[in-house]
Amino acid sequence: MSVVIDILMAILLIYLALRCMLAPELSKTIFTFFAFGLTLALAWIRLEAVDVAIAEAAIASGFMGVLLLDSLRDFSYALSKNPKNLELPENFTIKESNKSLLLPRLALGIGFVIFLLISMEATWKTPEGGGLTAVSEELLPQSGVEHPVTAVLLNFRAYDTWLEIGVILMGLLAIFAAGGVKNYRKPSMTAVDPLLRQVILFFIPVLFLFGAFLLYFGKTGPGGAFQAAVLWGSIGILFHLGGWPIFAMIPRKLRQFLLTMGLGSFLILGFLLMAAGGAMFEYPPAYAGILILIAETLAAISIAVALTAIYVYLTK
Amino acid sequence: MTDLPTSSYPALLVGLPVLMATISLFFKSRGNAVAGLIGCLLTGGLGIVSFAEVTQRGTLIHILGGWKPPLGILLRMDSLAALFIGITAVVGILISLYAWWYFSSRKVSDGKFTLFWSLWLFLWAGLNGLFLSNDLFNLYVTIEVITITAVALAVLSGRTVALFAGLRYLLAAITGSMAYLLGVALLYGSTGTLDLGLMGQALEPGATATFSLIIITLGLMIKKAAFPFHFWLPPAHSSALAPVSAILSALVVKGAFYIMLRLWTEVFGVSLSYAAGQLIGFTGAVAVIWGAWQALLQTNLKMLVAYSSISQMGYLLMAFPLLILAPGVASGSADWLAPAWTGMAYQVMAHAFAKSSLFLSAGIIVFALGHDRIESLRDLVAWKPMTAMAIGIAGVSLIGLPPSGGFMAKWMLLKGIFLSGQWWWAPAVLLGSLLTAGYVFMLLRLAFAPAREKIAFRPVPHILQVCALLLALGSFLIVLPSENLIQFLGGTESFGTGIESIMEGGVHGNE
Structure with a gap:
């Protein structure tokens, strides 16, 4: 039975991926993308990777979906103003492929297929190493948390996670670097559909609670700072979509503090532990649980603010 | 390897530039540059001091979180790492001093240039982390840090040429990272460890090891701008601001080469x-x-x-x-x-x-x-x-x-x-x-x-x-x-x- 479900799901995934790329209208593409993300999350659950499934559902379908819907709104706005903007010119025909390019393309295609075959062979022949699951399970009681993934992310390999939190901040800086620094001005309240505002107001507490649940649940099950941050980040975005520009209302210094505190507090914790005589990120076992929860919460807030900041910056 | 002398220098070499980069973000134009320059001088000084320490005491290690490999991550500063960190420190200090006068004497002070200091410090932290890392996945994270900050620095001038070159640079670098990550996943699947030393012992010759070697080397060669993949380098490096060009050409491309050297000599012995x-x-x-x-x-x-x-x-x-x-x-x-x-x-x-x-x-x-x-x-x-x-x-x-x-x-x-x-x-x-x-x-x-x-x-x-x-x-x-x-x-x-x-x-x- 489960084999049939798996096969059906695989077919559905490929079908949705194709539809998503080939759909003639943008709106259809985006809605198919939603469905694709959710199906993919289901596939991850079938592969017994629940944490990946949550991240997939939250990021690919949730966060990306909101961003895509927003750009769709902008497109339809531009189209309604000047419908001829995006129309193809009358004499537009797809050019026949140049014959001189045929050979290199063929070579490229064959090379790609060979590469694919070799990589599949290498993947199938991968010997079973078992990974680090056994070691991490064994040392789990000393880590202060009860779920192996959280233990690996925030204790055993906290250094990697700390750097990744930094990467999100650097991504934000990189967007500023590419687009130029803009000053956030307090925009006047814009007229928004009252129904939309009601829906948003209804969803925000739900999102907040679900995020907090995922954050705390990370101690015992799949979940954690990054997943919670995505949900909290979408709260910020929903506020902006509803016409409440909360990001611009926060004073600049506080904004900077919120953005950097995840990375900064984690680092200062590491330095303090080093000053106390241990290695960087060497938690005393008795306090490991609470220290991890604090570090995670601050990181989640920082990441959420960073995601909101990226959205606000790009939609200005 | 875990019985070598422990030291906090390796952790500080990554932590200090990140701390100074974060602090400098809080300041506006002038204060930002002051904090950034101080951060650069401190990081460079620390690099030189730790180099001297390695010449005295030999290889230093830092076991992060107190968890020994294969579970945890080990930072090790042997003579090769110390050499790269020392070079980065000396060249970095001189480029930072140049950058200070280069930016302060520009008449039209564009607000964007204030981002230079924090990005450069983050990049420096990434480079130090890369030279110190003894873990395949941690190396990937440092590559990510370096890629993002390097591309951001390359487009800092804001010129259209730089933006186009930067986009191409980003795409090439991401392709390289993905290839590297695929190889790492295969290696982890077959050996069950990410530590370079342990993996070198556990790796057995076969299709998986050979394919990982090929794909990781290809990825790193893209990032290093080796011959058939060099197309992105000249436009990206030449359209950046002068101190940035110097950083990218003198230091950043060395990072990918360093990983390649490490992996070929320490991990891939069996499949070369x-x-x-x-x-x-x-x-x-x-x-x-x-x-x-x-x-x-x-x-x-x-x-x-x-x-x-x-x-x-x-x-x-x-x-x-x-x-x-x-x-x-x-x-x-x-x-x-x-x-x-x-x-x-x-x-x-x-x-x-x-x-x-x-x-x-x-x-x-x-x-x-x-x-x-x-x-x-x-x-x-x-x-x-x-x-x-x-x-x-x-x-x-x-x-x-x-x-x-x-x-x-x-x-x-x-x-x-x-x-x-x-x-x-x-x-x-x-x-x-x-x-x-x-x-x-x-x-x-x-x-x-x-x-x-x-x-x-x-x-x-x-x-x-x-x-x-x-x-x-x-x-x-x-x-x-x-x-x-x-x-x-x-x-x-x-x-x-x-x-x-x-x-x-x-x-x-x-x-």
Whole structure:
């Protein structure tokens, strides 16, 4: 039975991926993308990777979906103003492929297929190493948390996670670097559909609670700072979509503090532990649980603010 | 490896620049630059101090979180890592000082330039982290840090050319990262560890190991701009701001090379073959000649310097075939390993100094004239004698004339080539030097030629020229402690783990 479900799901995934790329209208593409993300999350659950499934559902379908819907709104706005903007010119025909390019393309295609075959062979022949699951399970009681993934992310390999939190901040800086620094001005309240505002107001507490649940649940099950941050980040975005520009209302210094505190507090914790005589990120076992929860919460807030900041910056 | 002396230097080398970068974000224009410069000086000072510490105590390690590998991550600072960190520190300090005066003397202070300091500190942290890392996945994270900050720095000038070049750079770098990550996933699946040392012991020859070797090497070669993948480098490096070009060309491309060196010597021993080494060496040789030839054809100074980077980085790859023994050669007779190894180390140092100096000099010329057409170098000796001198000295080191660091590098490399009997690499080394001499003397000829008309230029702060000149002199000064440095790199006590295994058993080529 489960084999049939798996096969059906695989077919559905490929079908949705194709539809998503080939759909003639943008709106259809985006809605198919939603469905694709959710199906993919289901596939991850079938592969017994629940944490990946949550991240997939939250990021690919949730966060990306909101961003895509927003750009769709902008497109339809531009189209309604000047419908001829995006129309193809009358004499537009797809050019026949140049014959001189045929050979290199063929070579490229064959090379790609060979590469694919070799990589599949290498993947199938991968010997079973078992990974680090056994070691991490064994040392789990000393880590202060009860779920192996959280233990690996925030204790055993906290250094990697700390750097990744930094990467999100650097991504934000990189967007500023590419687009130029803009000053956030307090925009006047814009007229928004009252129904939309009601829906948003209804969803925000739900999102907040679900995020907090995922954050705390990370101690015992799949979940954690990054997943919670995505949900909290979408709260910020929903506020902006509803016409409440909360990001611009926060004073600049506080904004900077919120953005950097995840990375900064984690680092200062590491330095303090080093000053106390241990290695960087060497938690005393008795306090490991609470220290991890604090570090995670601050990181989640920082990441959420960073995601909101990226959205606000790009939609200005 | 976990019984080596522990130290907090490795953790501080990554933590301190991140802390200073975060602090500098809180300040606006002037305060930001002050905090950034202080951060750079502190990070550089720490790099030099920790280098000195390694020369005294040998390899230092830091076990993060107290969890030993294979579960945790280990930072290790052996002589090779210490050398790269030391070079980054010295070159980084001089570039930072240059950047301080370069930005503060710009009349129109664009708000974006304040991002330079935090991005550069984050990049520095990423580089230090990369040199220290002993873990395949952690290496990927440091690559990510470096890629994001390097691309952001490259587009900082805001010019359309820079944005286009930056986008291409980003796409190339991400493709490289993905290829690397795929290889890491396969290796982790087959060995169950991410620690370099443990993986080197656990890896067995087979399709998985060979495929991982190929895909990881390909990914790193894209990031290093090795020959067939060099297309992104010249536009990205030449369209960036002067201090950024120097950072990207002198330091960032070395990161990917460093990982490649580590992995080939420490992990992939079982799946390397003589042919693989020859192939890598061949791409290096082509890069040496092609890059130098393209540099000769350029009409803009910064493009010329960028193509010269492709050529000079090619020399580094030419040492790889020498490190792999041909089938049937006894490891005891391989006396060319040490010269090849030191030649490679010297090439890294000499290129870092000379190339940063050349890009900073090009920045001075752009600063004074508003453009960098090579034709405008006419009469440079008269109106900017110090810059002309810096270009001359750095150029001599690039060519490899004695007594420069570049000469040491090429001499050692040639020595290794002839000792190993792989004489077919020698013409590439010599032809590369000849072509390099061609473009360096083309610049110098113009610098000494009398001007056709009076040149109107903006005054340039004196200190900018001093920084460029000091870097150029650095490429000569590294020769002075050569005996100690060679001993440091080759000494049995503090030998890098990779070369140690090479010296002991030799990485045997498979049939």
